[in-house]
Amino acid sequence: MPRSKSQDKMSLISVHVPKKMLEELDDLVRRGIFPNRSEAIRAALRDLLYREVFKAKPPREEEKEEDIPAAFIRGR
Template identity: 70%
Template sequence: MPKTKSEEKMVLISVHIPRQMLEELDELVRSGVFPSRSEAIRVAIRDLLLRER
């Protein structure tokens, strides 16, 4: 059975991205599209993994 979000252990990673990308990401958070940078990045990675599978 898949783990629920609250049961998943998060792992901290560090990435470098261009400043312009960060500013656009922050705008998505400010406008309420995502609750945080982390959530936006998780969604992007999840979508990439689903597409590439």
């Protein structure tokens, strides 16, 4: 099966997480806050990188994607 352009720009990683953490993550997906586990984890990673790399607060949801460095936007 051919890969999409966004898949070509992403790398697959494996992460071990405590069962309780995974249950909470799945609850966020069930409640519709995130479409899937991967998107929830990417959002958390973006927030971490903003805090630790840029020493800044992550952008709020209502901020436009143009204001966010391209490396931190879904699939870019």
